[in-house]
Amino acid sequence: MRPTPGVSPLSSDDLIEIDRVSFGYDASRLILNDLSLRFKRGQVTSVLGNSGCGKTTLLRLIGGVHGANSGRVVFDGEVIDVRDRAQLYRLRRRLGMLFQFGALFTDLTVYDNVAFPLREMTDLPEGMVHDIVLMKLNAVGLRGAAPLKISEVSGGMARRIALARAIALDPELIMYDEPFAGLDLISMGVAAKLIRTLNDVTGATTLLISHDVPECMAISDWVVLMAAGGRVVAQGTPAELMASTDPEVRQFVRGEPDGPVKFHYPAPDIAVDFGLAPSPSVGVARGAVA
């Protein structure tokens, strides 16, 4: 079956709906342009795409960090309004997020970082916090690192600690921003398995953005391929995407250097930049991007 570009079929099981959303940090350069997507409740959905295609921005829009320039983001039937802090915080209590670079609190120990959301968001007694923290750290293989300072752990370890912190409160929606980047092969396999297991055991909804195709394909129920500007190239089950004959999909899932997806950022001809050929348009500064 050929994967379907654009919006997935309507379903009452959708936890998140991205409805014709456009967003740019400045109005002249849109990162997401008229993007529409739906994420099903209880599923692991991966959004795959090249660097800079707007994957992290998409997560930030769902978390209400930014407001869309146009369109709407709907979380469990509620349109997210970034100006309504009470609503934002109410919705955010239902989600956990793993940041691309961990975003760990550098003045706290590994243990205290994982305990942080438990202490701040719940009234659990310290004994129970202790047990939960050790369980979460054990799940990511870092129970022994609990007393270490954040400055004493490696980048890969920091990401696993951030993963333990993101799942500390067993949230309803877990968003992972590049969870596999910087992990060694063993950690990557463990992290992928953990993401899948957590989703199945807790009944959470998982939204994963990455460019690690094999890991995402192995654990996802649904995969969305995104290109620059937030254009949805294709979406479907991992099997559908792997079997796709679409050249853009094939290039992405197989990591081929040549194809419809360009490796280079748009630029004038290289001969023009090196002064070997005349500039095609008068008034364009040397080195400027076309």
Added chain:
Amino acid sequence: MNWLASIGARALNVLAAWGRAAIFFIDLLAALPAGLRRPMLVIEQMHAIGNRSLLIILASGMAVGFVLALQLYNTLITFGAAESLGLVVNLSLVRELGPVVTALLFAGRAGTSLTAEIGLMKAGEQIAALELMALDPRQRVLAPRFIAGMLSMPLLAILFSAIGILGAWLVAVGLIGIDAGNFWSIQQNAVDVWRDVGNGVVKSAVFGVICTAVALYQGYETEATPEGVAYATTRTVVVSSLAVLGMDFLLTALMFSAPS
């Protein structure tokens, strides 16, 4: 007409920046009750902001006391008023130099540290992580620091003035040979606790609000890059210093313009 548009755009940017700063300050005040509910965080920050500024404050206070005594003695002796040295030193320190110099040192030592810390928290996505945990960073991060800054500044200013007076005593009595009884008694007789010391403490509390709020604002609004953080720390010192000097003139005019 491009120049006109450019002036207009610049004026709008300045107004927008003032608006953002005002909203930030109102949000900060609204977050104060939440900050007070976290006394341990406030104490931690008082240690970081106040206690770690002690060395520079005490050393500067002592040095200022030394030179004040020497300079004022040279002037006062010309008019045969050397016995009033203790009083002039005391009033200079308690009314002006204590609050103002402490605030300038505070901006350089604690203010830059606050700006860099908040700026790096922003660059490291720690502020965004708090937001996504449904924790308001203004309540969790900014308010305890703001309260700690407000409480620390008057204490530091009092210590600055006290050590300055001691420094002046060392020079005046130990080096110049002024009578120790006269040095202290003239202060006891002429310095008013409320008018002089009290107003000095009020000044330093106002400067505490200014310096801490500026430092936190610059850190919170910084561009999350190394250059952005560096620029923000510099701006903290410049803006705080100018605001303190301007406010000092205003407060002095209000507090001491009428003769006692």
